[in-house]
Amino acid sequence: MESQKLPPNLTYPKTLHRLYIAEKPSMAAEIAKCLPGPASRKDGCIHTGGGVITWGYGHILRQAEPDEYDPKYERWRVEDLPIIPESWKLLVADSCKKQFEIIKNLIEQANEIVHAGDPDREGQLLIDEVLDYVHNQKPVRRLLLNALDEQSIRKAIANLRDNQDFQNLKQSALARSRADWLIGMNLSRAYTLAAQRAGHRTTLPVGRVKTPTLALVVRREREIENFKQADYFTLKADFEHSDTIFTAYWKPREEQSGLDTEGRLADKAIAQALLEMLQAATEPAAVISCETTEKKEPQRLPLALSTLQVMAGKKFGYDPQVVLDTAQKLYERKLTTYPRSDCEFLPESQQDDAAVILGNLTGLAHRELAGWSGKADSLIRSRAWNDKKITAHHAIIPTVERCNFAALNETERNIYFLIAQAYIAQFYPVHVYDQTRAELEHAGERFTANGRIIKELGWKEVYGAEAEEKKEEDSGTLPAMSKGDRARFIQASAEKKSTKAPSRFTAATLLAAMKEIHKYVKNPDLKKQLKDVAGIGTEATRATIIKELIERGFLREETKRKYLKPTEPAYLLVDMLPEELTYPDFTALWEDILRQMAEGSASLDAFLGQQARFAASLCTKAKGADIPLKGDHHCPRCRKGVLQLRNGKHGKFWGCSRYPACRASFDDKNDKPDIPVRKAQGQG
Incomplete structure (x- = not known):
């Protein structure tokens, strides 16, 4: 890249002792306040007695587009896929060229550099990639700022670490960036071209995280559309022991008839027969077991x-x-x-x-x-x-x-x-309570009762009712009982309930689903493994991904609750893609590999090699993707495309959407293709 001249009013001392590079101007200003000596602001930096502070604006460098590797990629063509860079290219973002030159010149004059990017994966990369881009050989320290108050900044400056300690974190960020490029650039082209061959005039963005997130909403909407309400009955009975009346809930045996696939009693006649039998029994209920255990619930953790x-x-x-x-x-x-x-x-x-x-x-x-x-x-x-x-x-x-x-x-x-x-x-102290579980038998049927007595409210005083997970079968306070005791049966009842369709996602609940992605994986063997993975996407990107899906018209928000509903392009995209892209299994595993890389136990090259092979295999799959045709006039020759009106040298004509694979063409007649009868019958 050609070097730009510095602004004429910008002068630096010949040698800087220490250069701080912050992620953004606001952070640079706060660091400057905590360094000794008077501060003087220059163009793109601040001078102090403790060093010079400069800044970026997020990523100063950007990944090159495919056509910036080779101009032939400017046109999207199936035969060019997959595009796998032999060596990765970064370019200075147009909006950051002036600031890049300032940073570059300051690095050349510094004795020591302090990396002051945000304390996360991306923050590590966006300063490191600038240092690598200018081939920096100066020593680099790392400033970790978790807060911008003066005390925290001073403490962080006094505890600088060697930037090499974060090499693995940078590798993880590089892996994420390059994998997203391989998947996004190749598969967006592959499946957009496949859709266009079927007559869809659209661009379909495919993303390693974005696509399985969109698929969660599409599948949830179909669950709701296909939901069939079913009725079931909950049986409960009131008993008395030691002058205390409590409620216990009926538990069916495995061989019980009238149960649905979820183990709920769905047969009204059987429920009525059970009630009559319970009412007719004259013997008191027997306490089969009663155990009380002290439970301690630790404080709810602070917030990520x-x-x-x-x-x-x-x-x-x-x-x-x-x-x-x-x-x-x-x-x-x-x-x-x-x-x-x-x-x-x-x-x-x-x-x-x-x-x-x-x-x-x-x-x-x-x-x-x-x-x-x-x-x-x-x-x-x-x-x-x-x-x-x-x-x-x-x-x-x-x-x-x-x-x-x-x-x-x-x-x-x-x-x-x-x-x-x-x-x-x-x-606040831990929350302490006694948990009692009693099992009773009456008329040959089993009932269970659960109760708790709070011994110390503790931290739940701060959260009140919202900290309590009220369970449907909570029996409240139970009397002291022992195995072999008798309890007087008072009455039984059956409450009719109905199954409910799953709720639509909101932005907040979709974000929670992205974090708890193990609940949505298809492969049951992966569920346990992925429970320890911090979901798909990162804390910083999940909200942005959901926002982009809305802004690009794949999701829309409805009602005051802002429920998310998929649009027609969302169904098209999810339906045409292979499961490897629409289920979160693979993406969540990739996040796990990125985590391992940050810990130093996975290889960048091995991961990217895997991603390149994955992209290549899915580009091949795209050629045979089963996509519904979109258009009024299906091609009579190949029967796999639709005829589209085009402008040629001699005026309008109709050509197949699968051109050049199919070169069928027909004259235009009153805005319709003029298809001879013999060709329409497939004889031409």
């Missing part, structure tokens, strides 16, 4: 981004992108820590700030947060404090910066509330 997005969606109806944008604003205002975190744990050293943070929350102009934090015990150490669970970032929590709650807008207040609430809960 996806957890925050799901909670905010359920509680406030917020779109995931709104949650991310708001969390980013709170971070930039130094009120909360780094938002794009996939971690729900905290470094043990961070507990030193607990008293200050809780003290600040006590003074908030918010009755609940102030009240809860006032009762919190900063010395309590929940399971959240665990250095072994920390990578480059930790859970999202309030910083030591005092928050002017009244100055926040409503959305910011609500998001800050959820973050602070989860943090405060760490300083």
Whole structure:
């Protein structure tokens, strides 16, 4: 690339001791405030007594498009697929050329460089790729900023790490970027061309994460369309023991007749017969077993981004992108820590700030947060404090910066509330209760009763009713019983219920599905393996993927609840693609490999070789894809394409959508193809 001249008013000292490269200007400004000496802003950088700070604007470099490898790829052709770069090419983004030149010149003059990208996979790559692009040989340190308040920045500057420690994280980000290119560039072309051969005038974007996400919504919609409501009956009985009346629920035996495939009683006559038999029995019920166990429920962990997005969606109806944008604003205002975190744990050293943070929350102009934090015990150490669970970032929590709650807008207040609430809960005791399970027999039928007695409310005081998972067959408080006791039967009843269709996804519940992707895999053997994988996509990209599917017309939001429904192009895309692309099994496994790569136990070259072979095999599959024809006039010659009106040298004519594989052509007659009878009968 040709070097651009620096602006004439830009001068640097001949040698810089230390150069900080931040991911964005706002972060650079905060770092500058924490370095010694006066700060002076120049074009594209800030000078201080402790070094010079410059910045990018996200990715300064971009992946080259296929036609930038070879001009022949500008035209989409089946015979050119798959496109596999022999060596990967990056180009300076047009909007960043001036800033790139500034960074390049500053790197040349520095003795030492501090990588100050965001503390995640992409943040690692976007600074590293610039350093690699300019062939930097200077030593590089890594600054990990999980919060932008002054105390956190100063602490991070005092604890710089060797950037080589994050080489594996960069490899993982490179693997993700290049795999997405191989899948997206090749398969979008392959299946768009296949659709066009069948007469569809459309472009179909295929993505490693985007496509299985879209398929989740399509399959859910079809489940709803094909749902047939079924009735079933729940039998329960009231018993009395030690002057206490309680409810127990009937449990059918394996050989019980009248059950549906889910083990529910679906036969009304059998339900009625059971009720009559229970009512007619004169013997008291026998207690078969009764066990009481003390249970302890640890504090709900602080929030990762996806957890925050799901909670905010359920509680406030917020779109995931709104949650991310708001969390980013709170971070930039130094009120909360780094938002794009996939971690729900905290470094043990961070507990030193607990008293200050809780003290600040006590003074908030918010009755609940102030009240809860006032009762919190900063010395309590929940399971959240665990250095072994920390990578480059930790859970999202309030910083030591005092928050002017009244100055926040409503959305910011609500998001800050959820973050602070989860943090405060760490300083309440564990929730303790006695769980009792009793089994009774009456008239030869088995009944079970479950009850609990809370011994210490603990952290659930902060969450109240929303922390309780009320189960349908919860019997409330049970009397003390022992095996062999008798209980008086009072009455039995059968409640008629109906099965319900699955709910449509909203943006928040779809995001939760992407995170808990093991629930949706097709291969049952993978379910357990994938339960430990952090879903498909990343904390930073899931909201963007859902937003793009909506903006590109594959999903639409309906009703006040903003339920997601697929559009016609969504059905076309999902139906024509092979299962390897529409089920999340492979994508989730790839995410697992990327995680292994970040930990140093998987190879970049091996992974990309696998992806290249995968892309090639699916390009071959696209040639034989079964796609419904779109058009009024099917080609009478090949019978696999449709005739489309085109303009030629001699005017309008009709040609086959599968050209050049099929060269059938017909004259235009009153805006219809003039097909001779013998050709229409397949004789020509």
